Amino acid sequence: MSAEAVPVQAAPSVPEEERVRHELEQTWRQPPGLLPWLKSVDHKSVGKRYIITAFIFFVLGGLEAATMRAQLARPENTVLGPDAYNQFFSMHGITMMFLFAVPMMTAIGLYLVPLMIGARNVAFPRLNAYGYWVYLFGGLFLYISFFLNTGPDTGWFSYVPLAGPEFTPGKRADVYAQAITFTEIAALVGSVELIVTIFKNRAPGMTLNRMPLFVWAMLVQAFMVLFAMPWVATATQFLAMDRLVATHFFNPAEGGDPLLWQHLFWFFGHPEVYIIFIPALGFVSSIVATFTRRQVFGYPAMVLSMVATGFLGFGLWVHHMFTTGVPQLGQSFFTGASMMIAIPSGIQIFCWIATIWAGRPRFTVPFLFVLGFVVLFIIGGFTGVMIASVAFDQQVHDTYFIVAHFHYVLIGGAVFPLFAAFYYWFPKLTGRMLSESLGRWNFWLFLLGVNLTFFPMHQLGFEGMPRRVYTYLEETGWGDLNLLATIGAVTIATSMLLFVINVVSSLRQGAPAGDDPWGGETLEWATSSPPRPYNFAYIPVVSGRSPLWASSAEMPVVTGLRTDVRDTLVTTVLDAEPDSKHRHPNPTIWPLLTAVATTILFVTLIFTPWGAVIGTPLLLLGLLGWGWPRGREKWEQQLVEGEA
Amino acid sequence: MRVTRAVADVSALPRTVFGHRSLMWWGTLGFIIIEGTTLFICAMSYFYLRRNYSTWPPEHIFRPALLIPTIQVILMLASNIPMWWADRASRRMDLQGLRAGFLICSALAVMMTILRWFEFRALNVRWDTSAYGSVAWATLTAHTTLLVLELAETVAFTALLFGNQVEERDLSGASDNAFYWYFLTGVWVPLYAIVFLSPYFM
Numbered sequence: 004m005s006a007e008a009v010p011v012q013a014a015p016s017v018p019e020e021e022r023v024r025h026e027l028e029q030t031w032r033q034p035p036g037l038l039p040w041l042k043s044v045d046h047k048s049v050g051k052r053y054i055i056t057a058f059i060f061f062v063l064g065g066l067e068a069a070t071m072r073a074q075l076a077r078p079e080n081t082v083l084g085p086d087a088y089n090q091f092f093s094m095h096g097i098t099m100m101f102l103f104a105v106p107m108m109t110a111i112g113l114y115l116v117p118l119m120i121g122a123r124n125v126a127f128p129r130l131n132a133y134g135y136w137v138y139l140f141g142g143l144f145l146y147i148s149f150f151l152n153t154g155p156d157t158g159w160f161s162y163v164p165l166a167g168p169e170f171t172p173g174k175r176a177d178v179y180a181q182a183i184t185f186t187e188i189a190a191l192v193g194s195v196e197l198i199v200t201i202f203k204n205r206a207p208g209m210t211l212n213r214m215p216l217f218v219w220a221m222l223v224q225a226f227m228v229l230f231a232m233p234w235v236a237t238a239t240q241f242l243a244m245d246r247l248v249a250t251h252f253f254n255p256a257e258g259g260d261p262l263l264w265q266h267l268f269w270f271f272g273h274p275e276v277y278i279i280f281i282p283a284l285g286f287v288s289s290i291v292a293t294f295t296r297r298q299v300f301g302y303p304a305m306v307l308s309m310v311a312t313g314f315l316g317f318g319l320w321v322h323h324m325f326t327t328g329v330p331q332l333g334q335s336f337f338t339g340a341s342m343m344i345a346i347p348s349g350i351q352i353f354c355w356i357a358t359i360w361a362g363r364p365r366f367t368v369p370f371l372f373v374l375g376f377v378v379l380f381i382i383g384g385f386t387g388v389m390i391a392s393v394a395f396d397q398q399v400h401d402t403y404f405i406v407a408h409f410h411y412v413l414i415g416g417a418v419f420p421l422f423a424a425f426y427y428w429f430p431k432l433t434g435r436m437l438s439e440s441l442g443r444w445n446f447w448l449f450l451l452g453v454n455l456t457f458f459p460m461h462q463l464g465f466e467g468m469p470r471r472v473y474t475y476l477e478e479t480g481w482g483d484l485n486l487l488a489t490i491g492a493v494t495i496a497t498s499m500l501l502f503v504i505n506v507v508s509s510l511r512q513g514a515p516a517g518d519d520p521w522g523g524e525t526l527e528w529a530t531s532s533p534p535r536p537y538n539f540a541y542i543p544v545v546s547g548r549s550p551l552w553a554s555s556a557e558m559p560v561v562t563g564l565r566t567d568v569r570d571t572l573v574t575t576v577l578d579a580e581p582d583s584k585h586r587h588p589n590p591t592i593w594p595l596l597t598a599v600a601t602t603i604l605f606v607t608l609i610f611t612p613w614g615a616v617i618g619t620p621l622l623l624l625g626l627l628g629w630g631w632p633r634g635r636e637k638w639e640q641q642l643v644e645g646e647a
Numbered sequence: 648m649r650v651t652r653a654v655a656d657v658s659a660l661p662r663t664v665f666g667h668r669s670l671m672w673w674g675t676l677g678f679i680i681i682e683g684t685t686l687f688i689c690a691m692s693y694f695y696l697r698r699n700y701s702t703w704p705p706e707h708i709f710r711p712a713l714l715i716p717t718i719q720v721i722l723m724l725a726s727n728i729p730m731w732w733a734d735r736a737s738r739r740m741d742l743q744g745l746r747a748g749f750l751i752c753s754a755l756a757v758m759m760t761i762l763r764w765f766e767f768r769a770l771n772v773r774w775d776t777s778a779y780g781s782v783a784w785a786t787l788t789a790h791t792t793l794l795v796l797e798l799a800e801t802v803a804f805t806a807l808l809f810g811n812q813v814e815e816r817d818l819s820g821a822s823d824n825a826f827y828w829y830f831l832t833g834v835w836v837p838l839y840a841i842v843f844l845s846p847y848f849m
């Protein structure tokens with residue numbers, strides 16, 4: 004058997020292409036109805052669900068924020084009592100970080116990456132579906148607990164001893180620990196998906212050196228997830244065990260150590276910020292390229308900066324612990340590292356500016372959001388360099404200055420690029436354009452609102468207002484600035500409402516988008532909007548960094564994959580040379596059932612160690628059903644028996 | 648819709664490939680990284696907590712027993728021989744050899760799981776006695792979770808191999824299972840040294 008792709012020189016004839024499309028449609032389509040929906044393993048269905056779910060959590064987190072701002076609008080307000088306020092800020096932080104930001108980035112990657120690299124699906128479609136279900140159930144579990152008044156109330160990083168068995172009796176901290184476990188599993192699954200898909204399913208000719216910057220961003224992010232998430236997953240398991248079976252990891256009386264929690268948490272927690280931020284850089288690069296109609300300046304510098312950020316992100320965790328009495332030399336080291344990370348971010352900003360400078364930018368809504376990102380992120384970056392200095396940090400630690408800083412970074416660095424991405428890729432997902440004029444209102448109100456909300460918080464921090472307080476006294480004089488911040492929050496809420504209206508009305512009556520409304524450079528624009536279930540009738544062949552800007556009108560493709568089974572092409576890691584064929588699994592209900600088993604395991608474990616005894620067999624049963632041989636093809640078997 | 652031009656025909660490419668050419672190998676590697684990191688964290692926590700004590704194990708706690716754990720670590724290392732042999736058989740497309748190898752390895756996995764039970768007892772400390780006990784138990788538990796999953800997978804896979812549903816690509820799957828096995832047994836060596844031997848030195 005020859006292991007080579009045989010070169011041919013012919014256009015598939017039109018009737019031939021029709022036949023291929025028709026057969027692919029039969030093989031890959033998702034029939035209507037609930038059951039096929041539950042069984043779907045298509046990265047686009049799963050990705051879309053993921054995106055919508057993450058957006059709903061964003062709205063929930065936003066409603067919690069709005070409630071907190073209502074409470075803080077004036078001194079000694081009574082919207083939320085102290086206990087409810089604790090749950091609200093904890094739920095807001097957990098929701099935004101674990102149920103919105105990371106899953107949203109992963110979700111967009113899972114949707115777009117296969118399209119951008121010319122693949123038919125992610126590498127492990129069933130695992131992908133499983134990851135989504137686990138994420139969904141984790142989120143539901145957290146919110147059901149919250150509505151039962153058992154929401155976490157010890158903050159998004161739940162420090163011990165506060166979160167330990169002694170100071171938080173009841174189940175609230177257990178809910179925290181287990182909800183995190185759900186989301187970590189989903190994130191890890193997503194990252195394995197992305198890495199293998201990117202390494203092995205790229206279109207022929209798409210060498211690493213020609214990969215779109217967005218795909219690079221997702222690759223770096225996925226590796227960071229792989230190395231960072233196990234830390235918090237382990238930490239939360241230790242916490243759960245301290246609470247359930249009286250281990251002593253964090254109990255100083257028996258040789259445990261509360262600082263162990265902080266180390267484990269921040270070794271994850273700081274990379275987490277970059278896990279959210281790096282995909283956003285990828286959005287920005289795609290959008291800048293399209294709307295200036297130029298390749299982003301300095302491709303190697305861009306890639307290296309992202310990779311460097313990925314590494315440096317792991318060297319910074321201690322800067323969250325400057326006030327815990329870290330040794331002097333350690334402090335200097337981590338201050339240095341914290342300042343150094345500004346370098347790769349700076350390089351990227353300069354590359355974008357150079358691109359915009361040289362091109363003729365079109366100020367569409369996605370591009371406006373990119374500009375908004377630059378402005379907000381620079382402000383957040385400035386305050387970041389300020390608090391990297393230990394002396395300064397000791398003054399503002401745990402004040403509203405920090406709240407202001409990280410909202411600028413997170414909203415500027417992640418949410419603005421995300422909205423840019425929504426406007427940019429919405430046509431691809433739905434086949435319709437979002438309204439530009441509503442989009443402009445959305446943008447300007449959002450930008451105004453963020454600054455109204457968070458800029459005054461810098462000053463509140465200097466004046467000594469601590470974070471996580473449910474109210475303050477009249478005499479502090481913090482009332483006016485807090486009122487201003489609340490007005491800002493209302494402005495943000497209004498802009499979000501406009502966005503939702505825009506989405507709903509555009510889904511019905513938006514202008515049809517066509518395949519490539521913006522004139523993009525990457526492969527996702529080569530297929531229909533929304534893409535067919537098989538993505539590409541023929542796998543494209545790539546010979547440059549901007550395949551769609553190549554001069555030839557014809558798109559080179561490979562032929563020879565089967566159309567009657569879910570066939571896909573596997574290529575080599577570095578050079579993306581065709582290497583083998585791989586058959587993807589058909590839709591199946593087992594990922595969902597396995598996720599249900601996982602949920603039973605985790606939830607019962609909150610109440611009794613016997614949960615493991617009940618849950619593990621269920622989980623194994625799920626996996627057995629998953630791997631059960633079905634739909635196999637005899638001819639392949641014969642081959643084996645013949646040779647054996 | 649763009650006009651297309653065929654430049655290559657891939658119908659002759661193989662369907663069954665091994666090692667880093669196969670998707671599953673990379674997926675397995677991903678999970679090895681995740682689980683390797685988790686075990687590394689357990690080990691780091693072990694050393695971190697060690698600093699809180701003047702003696703190790705803490706006072707009034709016996710050192711772990713060594714007999715069973717040492718048998719286990721030797722068994723784990725030795726189990727790589729039949730697994731490696733099965734791996735080779737799969738690459739030769741030798742179904743009979745593969746069956747034999749997996750049968751032996753399934754039996755070994757059962758033995759390892761049983762021995763693991765006694766290893767917990769060999770720790771000579773309860774998880775709720777002190778932080779020392781907690782972290783030793785946690786490390787062992789983390790590895791046991793992986794062991795149980797691999798036991799289940801190996802047994803199920805062996806059953807599949809003896810059924811009449813075998814496909815050519817299962818041979819590649821067998822090889823990936825072997826890859827995971829090397830990790831699972833190999834990583835136990837340093838963990839064994841930390842959990843069972845280090846209390847004699849630290």
Ligand code: HEM
Nearest residue numbers: 068071092093096099100104158159160413470471472492
């Ligand atoms: C959209 C408008 C937003 C508003 C008005 C808002 C408002 C707030 C408020 C009032 C707090 C509590 C401050 C305190 O009492 O200490 C807070 C905390 C927090 N916010 Fe936001 N926020 C917004 C968006 C976001 C986003 C997009 C993220 C992340 C991606 C985020 C992440 C956090 C985190 C991690 C905390 C800390 C929670 C804790 O202390 O445990 N927020 N936010």
